[in-house]
Amino acid sequence: MTDLLLVEDHAAFRQALAFMLDREPDFTVVAQAETAAQAAAADSSWDVALADLSLPDGGGASLVEALAERGTVVVLTASASAGEHAAAYEAGAAGVVSKAAAMSDIIDALRTVASGESLVAPEELVEILREARRYRQRKRESEELKQRLTPREREVLQALADGKSNREIANALFISVETQRTHMVNILNKLGAHSQLQALVVAVRNGIVTVE
């Protein structure tokens, strides 16, 4: 029998998963958590944790690390980012399964890791760990780029990402068009961009602004 911990902040999803997993003859859901704090404080001993990476109070690689000290961890994620998957493996996850997977695939994955096997071949894991290193590097570079900009410059960029013209940006931020232009020149310099369009691409790629 495999005792399971479910970590997922969306209650209806977690409870439906628990219902289905409890119906399997070899699984028992012994604990559920909707936050990283609850998962860390779970009293029950468990064999395998099925954990979402994105939780209201954090989660991610640090949650995987904490859980992996207590048992086997399978990450269940909506993210398709190879970098995030790799970071989960690097933190100690035995497997990563997409929420877009079939229930039967999730059950198979849990059985595989419960039996001590891995969801990835050793040679695949080597490439995953390389990707994890590249992902960390990209995140660090993005963070450095973000830190170069002042809060006001980030506001100007976000307004640009929202589709506003220079005059609309100036009006929205209660600044003159000249001041807005000065901000934009500084942004271009700091991001190494030659045009507003290029600056926008760099900003989106590095998570400095969001595009609806």
Next chain:
Amino acid sequence: MSHLRDGIRIVVASEPRSYREALAGVLAARHPGSHVVAADPSDIHRMPEAVAGALVLGNEITGCISELAAGWIQLTPEGAMLTSSVPDVEAMAMPSGLDAVVRAVDSVCTALAQVR
């Protein structure tokens, strides 16, 4: 425990797939008299015969669903109950969690059975 009327078809067409299948499994297990299927929402417009007269659960209520389905329940991206074709059910959309979704399904099915 709920009291779904036998014979009502339920189509679960929400995302992501794992939740869709789990929710369909929950509804099928609790109400063996009903025919419950999980359907990829991108395929729903290609299966009008399945949607017609059914209760459909989805994240997006498309024209196909609103025209053909007997009733529908819109789920949030997190899987909680959002709105429904039955106003009384829509009014109970506050609590989150699986029980709230199941209760909403029961209530819509009861309402549909009454107008049959």
